[in-house]
Amino acid sequence: MTSTVPALGAPSARGSALQAVLLDMDGTLIDTEGFWWDAETAVFEALGHPLDEAWRDIVVGGPMARSAGFLIQATGADITLDELSTLLNDSFEARISRTLPLMPGAKRLLAELLDHGVPTALVSASHRRIMDRVLDSLGAHHFGLTVAGDEVERTKPHPDPYLVAAAGLGADPARCVVVEDTATGIAAAEAAGCRVVAVPSVTAIAPAHRRTVVSSLEEVDLAFLRRLMG
Incomplete structure (x- = not known):
């Protein structure tokens, strides 16, 4: 699949209070946050550098460059960022080729949004090659x-991915609901001015202004999302 990232500055949509729903991928729609840690652990074991479990919360949900850079610095591994990124993507892609479990409620929510014609975007810090593989299943x-992480100049936690997604759908970011699972993604969504539904996958997330926390996507449907805009 080719990139569908538009330029910023598209005109805003008019009409419904809820103009678009923007969804994160890993840990939100697909149960893969553990897969990334497994991939990182396997790659660094092969390099002769076992990872400390305490680092898991540091790298989860972050962009590839930040996570890989931290692990290189923490372990002292003799590898470049580009080389490590390739190895991590290869390892992760091998895992999702075997199984790709969806989060509870994800399939039903996506079908409902589609059936009601709600403009929807998939926004991830993962690279395009990974996103396209996941899209085969989603x-x-x-x-x-x-919008993939390697298609924007600044990925999450910067607001750019969500601003690009809103613009591409012709929506006002303030009239978009973002569904996210990590603090990094939530920071990006909130910096873009979006309303957030947080579905924590690894670490706890507290409710905040324009942020609603749920335990599962099974609690989220179109009526729920529309009420948030009320």
Whole structure:
């Protein structure tokens, strides 16, 4: 699949209070945050550098460059950032080729948004090669737009990915609901001015202004999302 990232500055949509739903991928729609840690652990073991379990919370949900850079510095591994990124993507892709479990409620929510014609985007810090592999299982038809982490100048926690997604759907960020699972993604969404539904996957997240925390996507449907905009 080719990139569908538009330029910033598209006109805002008019009409419904809820103009678009923007969804994170790893840990939000697919149960893969553990896969990334497994991939990182396997790669560094092969390099002769076992990882400390305490580092897991530091790297989870972050962009590839930040996570890989931290692990190189923490372990002292003799490898470049580009080399490590390739190895991590290879290891992760091998894992999702064997199994790709969806989070509870994800399939139902995506189908409901599609059935009601709600503009929807998939927004991830993962690279395009990983996103396209995941889309084979999620169904690319569920999304009007997809934004990968290697297609924006600054990925999460910067607001750029969500600003790009909102612009591409012709939506006002303030009238978009973002569904995220990590503090990094939530920081990006809130910096973009979006309303957030947090579904924590690894670490706890507290409710805040314009942020609603739920335990599972099974609690989220279109009526719920529309009420948040009320």
